[in-house]
Amino acid sequence: MRSSSLGYPRIGEDREWKRTLEAYWSGKIDESEFTAQLEAIRLGNLQKQKDQGIDIIPVNDFTLYDQMLDMSVMFGLVPERYSAYKGGTVPLSVYYSMARGNKDEVASEMTKWFNTNYHYIVPELKPSKLTLTENKPLASYREAKEKLGIEAKPVLVGPYTFITLSKGYNKQDVPGIILSLLPLYTQILQELEQEGVKWVQMDEPSLVSSISKDDMQTVTYLYEKLNEAAPNLNIMLQTYFDAVEHYQEVIELHVQGIGLDFVHDKGKNLSNLQEFGFPKDKVLGAGVIDGKNIWLSDLSKKNQLINTITKTVAEDQIWLQPSCSLLHVPVTVRNETALTKEVQQALAFADEKLEEITLLVKGSNQGAEAIAEKVAANKLALQTLASSNARNHKDVQTGVEQAKSQTAGRQLPFKERYQKQQEFFKLPFLPSTTIGSFPQTAEVKQARGKFKRGEWTAAQYETFVNEEISKWIDIQEEIGLDVLVHGEFERTDMVEFFGHKLGGFVFLEKGWVQSYGSRCVKPPVIYGDVHFIEPMTVRESVYAQSLTKKTVKGMLTGPVTILNWSFVRDDISRENVCYQLALALEKEVGALETAGIKMIQVDEPALREGLPLKKNDREEYLKWAVNSFLISTSSVEDTTQIHTHMCYCDFNSFMDVISSLDADVISIETSRSHGELASAFEEKTYEKGIGLGVYDIHSPRVPAVEEMVDMIERGIKVLDKDQFWINPDCGLKTRGVPETVASLKNMVEAATIVRKNLLVNQQAND
Ligand SMILES: Nc1nc2c(c(=O)[nH]1)N[C@@H](CNc1ccc(C(=O)N[C@@H](CCC(=O)N[C@@H](CCC(=O)N[C@@H](CCC(=O)O)C(=O)O)C(=O)O)C(=O)O)cc1)CN2
Ligand SMILES: [Zn+2]
Numbered sequence: 001m002r003s004s005s006l007g008y009p010r011i012g013e014d015r016e017w018k019r020t021l022e023a024y025w026s027g028k029i030d031e032s033e034f035t036a037q038l039e040a041i042r043l044g045n046l047q048k049q050k051d052q053g054i055d056i057i058p059v060n061d062f063t064l065y066d067q068m069l070d071m072s073v074m075f076g077l078v079p080e081r082y083s084a085y086k087g088g089t090v091p092l093s094v095y096y097s098m099a100r101g102n103k104d105e106v107a108s109e110m111t112k113w114f115n116t117n118y119h120y121i122v123p124e125l126k127p128s129k130l131t132l133t134e135n136k137p138l139a140s141y142r143e144a145k146e147k148l149g150i151e152a153k154p155v156l157v158g159p160y161t162f163i164t165l166s167k168g169y170n171k172q173d174v175p176g177i178i179l180s181l182l183p184l185y186t187q188i189l190q191e192l193e194q195e196g197v198k199w200v201q202m203d204e205p206s207l208v209s210s211i212s213k214d215d216m217q218t219v220t221y222l223y224e225k226l227n228e229a230a231p232n233l234n235i236m237l238q239t240y241f242d243a244v245e246h247y248q249e250v251i252e253l254h255v256q257g258i259g260l261d262f263v264h265d266k267g268k269n270l271s272n273l274q275e276f277g278f279p280k281d282k283v284l285g286a287g288v289i290d291g292k293n294i295w296l297s298d299l300s301k302k303n304q305l306i307n308t309i310t311k312t313v314a315e316d317q318i319w320l321q322p323s324c325s326l327l328h329v330p331v332t333v334r335n336e337t338a339l340t341k342e343v344q345q346a347l348a349f350a351d352e353k354l355e356e357i358t359l360l361v362k363g364s365n366q367g368a369e370a371i372a373e374k375v376a377a378n379k380l381a382l383q384t385l386a387s388s389n390a391r392n393h394k395d396v397q398t399g400v401e402q403a404k405s406q407t408a409g410r411q412l413p414f415k416e417r418y419q420k421q422q423e424f425f426k427l428p429f430l431p432s433t434t435i436g437s438f439p440q441t442a443e444v445k446q447a448r449g450k451f452k453r454g455e456w457t458a459a460q461y462e463t464f465v466n467e468e469i470s471k472w473i474d475i476q477e478e479i480g481l482d483v484l485v486h487g488e489f490e491r492t493d494m495v496e497f498f499g500h501k502l503g504g505f506v507f508l509e510k511g512w513v514q515s516y517g518s519r520c521v522k523p524p525v526i527y528g529d530v531h532f533i534e535p536m537t538v539r540e541s542v543y544a545q546s547l548t549k550k551t552v553k554g555m556l557t558g559p560v561t562i563l564n565w566s567f568v569r570d571d572i573s574r575e576n577v578c579y580q581l582a583l584a585l586e587k588e589v590g591a592l593e594t595a596g597i598k599m600i601q602v603d604e605p606a607l608r609e610g611l612p613l614k615k616n617d618r619e620e621y622l623k624w625a626v627n628s629f630l631i632s633t634s635s636v637e638d639t640t641q642i643h644t645h646m647c648y649c650d651f652n653s654f655m656d657v658i659s660s661l662d663a664d665v666i667s668i669e670t671s672r673s674h675g676e677l678a679s680a681f682e683e684k685t686y687e688k689g690i691g692l693g694v695y696d697i698h699s700p701r702v703p704a705v706e707e708m709v710d711m712i713e714r715g716i717k718v719l720d721k722d723q724f725w726i727n728p729d730c731g732l733k734t735r736g737v738p739e740t741v742a743s744l745k746n747m748v749e750a751a752t753i754v755r756k757n758l759l760v761n762q763q764a765n766d
Contacts, residue, residue: 001316009045009331013510014335015512020038025100046059057144059144065096072123073134074133079124126169130183132188142195153200160215163181178221202255234255239258240324248276257284259321260286262286270305283317286320289320293329293570294349296346298379320361322354331350331351332349333352345381349511400583417664425599427551430751431482432727435730439733440489447461473552476744479741483599495523496523502584503530505527519734526568537556553643555601605648608654641664641665643663645666662688667692667727689724692711697730697735700736709753
């Protein structure tokens with residue numbers, strides 16, 4: 001048995017990678033300094049894996065922004081709008097324009113990677129003649145060999161997954177696209193073969209989604225061709241995040257290894273393996289260590305799993321590995337200094353997971369005694385956590401059982417309560433608002449740093465936050481927005497913030513994970529029963545409301561999003577944890593209402609993202625996810641208006657779910673889809689309040705008034721003017737101050753123009 005890994009976090013133990021990228025973008029370091037710093041990080045990551053004794057180490061998992069963007073760029077797939085690109089190798093400036101946009105050119109679309117919180121740049125494919133601009137896997141292989149003596153395994157996104165995650169083509173173009181991509185993959189693989197590379201890892205996570213038999217035939221064809229092209233190169237076809245959809249076809253593919261996820265497969269990969277066997281001439285990449293969560297593995301259970309697998313697959317045919325790339329977990333537990341022993345010893349991040357792999361391999365190869373001591377320590381650590389008081393809140397557990405047996409809901413149907421709310425709030429039609437956060441400037445982050453390091457007292461920090469709130473209430477009034485927000489200055493992140501305030505959570509010091517580009521998140525850790533301790537958002541909202549006659553919208557994150565963006569305990573179901581969160585947030589909503597906050601937004605951007613990859617699993621997830629949202633938001637008075645928000649959401653396919661959340665108003669992203677409005681609106685079946693984002697917040701570009709007038713006018717053609725709200729696509733925390741103010745001014749002006757036009761038309765009609 002051998003040990004293997006699929007990918008290592010690129011960000012560094014202290015986010016060195018992020019800082020290098022941002023220093024380069026801001027001009028603080030030049031290209032040669034940039035290249036040197038990144039090389040040091042990359043080689044450091046490889047050296048660590050080598051020292052850990054990993055037999056098969058991946059390369060080309062490192063990137064200057066995103067691995068999907070790297071594939072596009074290798075294929076010369078640079079959209080025409082990037083005028084600086086003249087063919088050939090893609091310069092760094094063009095690469096980063098695609099990733100981040102520039103003054104004149106909008107960025108490529110970004111979307112989430114399967115069911116994770118990682119976001120990739122969406123390739124824009126057209127059936128055309130393509131050329132290979134570079135062979136990055138080959139360069140990475142050479143580097144590891146020459147500099148560190150590592151015989152590495154280059155990783156690339158396989159053709160089927162690359163195509164399914166791309167946009168800009170129709171289903172009938174697929175054969176043409178395959179014909180244009182195959183020669184490029186062929187060239188990459190042939191060059192690797194000539195170099196003497198032994199194994200290459202082709203990532204094909206799309207094989208775990210609900211794909212058709214026809215698509216599976218396409219996959220079979222693709223790998224037949226690739227295998228023919230480079231017969232002496234071994235391909236490890238790597239899947240992850242769930243069980244493969246067509247097991248029998250997958251194991252017969254013309255490749256030399258198949259990587260399967262035995263953690264997130266709900267037992268399906270294993271039962272398929274037992275039922276249908278596994279080919280004697282292939283290597284099994286056995287993903288037995290959870291690559292998406294941060295808990296210590298139960299080594300005894302993993303040994304049992306391995307024993308079950310080895311009943312079907314010979315030991316020397318197995319690579320033991322994490323279930324997916326370790327990109328989704330932080331680097332190492334060693335740097336956490338503030339955790340209780342009970343929690344600290346029960347955690348395993350990337351480095352510790354690799355240690356688990358090598359340990360299990362040792363156990364298999366040398367016998368159980370060789371690792372007996374470590375297995376005993378592992379057992380003790382797990383028992384300590386399991387018997388923790390934090391996991392034994394009887395009242396919480398009883399509350400969950402009750403909540404599960406009921407369906408929560410508002411007292412009055414939507415139309416009747418919306419009527420009451422309109423009388424209560426007396427807003428103009430087409431009310432304008434924002435999604436919640438305002439710029440997290442360096443000053444805001446520094447202030448929080450001072451407070452965290454103890455240089456500032458809580459009172460000093462509170463005063464600072466109040467000053468920010470007050471400044472931004474003035475700015476919003478000056479701009480003329482109708483519904484104001486406090487700005488979320490007290491929050492590091494919309495999920496981590498709540499982790500700090502709720503019971504049952506702990507948080508990490510250095511537990512960063514890449515979200516997109518240089519942006520990272522530090523997911524809080526749910527380790528015990530979640531419970532409400534004291535109001536979390538009331539002070540800031542009430543303070544903001546005290547400064548203005550306009551309505552200030554309260555702001556919190558919903559249960560499903562907190563669940564999906566945290567590291568969650570795995571001893572009870574996600575459903576139960578979600579209900580615990582829902583009950584705690586219900587108390588927060590109640591506290592806001594009691595304190596006089598009558599409009600409350602409960603964000604659920606990750607509700608859509610948490611959808612299981614397999615269609616059959618979705619109904620069950622949605623049942624408890626929607627019910628959890630309803631529990632948090634339904635025990636309010638008729639006149640209290642509940643808002644919710646989602647970023648990127650295909651309204652057409654998700655309208656029923658959105659409607660069942662029964663929020664009075666929802667704000668969602670639209671501007672990135674370039675104003676294509678959901679056809680669902682044409683049928684006029686959505687009748688609740690809705691704010692279609694009128695500008696993209698992911699770019700520093702200030703949108704013109706006319707652009708937004710146009711967006712709004714198209715919106716009110718298909719939606720009733722009384723249900724339509726005006727807002728940006730998402731929160732503004734990543735933006736600078738000047739562009740934020742300028743954009744919002746334009747947005748309010750656009751709303752005013754449309755209102756006037758509507759009145760004039762109405763008078764003409766009267
Ligand atoms: N959890 C989560 N997932 C999400 C989103 C989201 O908002 N939250 N939004 C979507 C897009 N994803 C995003 C993810 C991250 C960020 C983001 O801005 N991240 C920040 C970190 C935010 C944070 O926690 N900041 C901390 C730490 C700030 C910091 O870096 N401080 C300095 C020190 C400053 C000083 O003391 O002077 C340091 O540590 O070096 C804070 O504000 O306190 C970043 O990478 O820069 C934005 C969007 C989807 N998924
Ligand atoms: Zn958003």
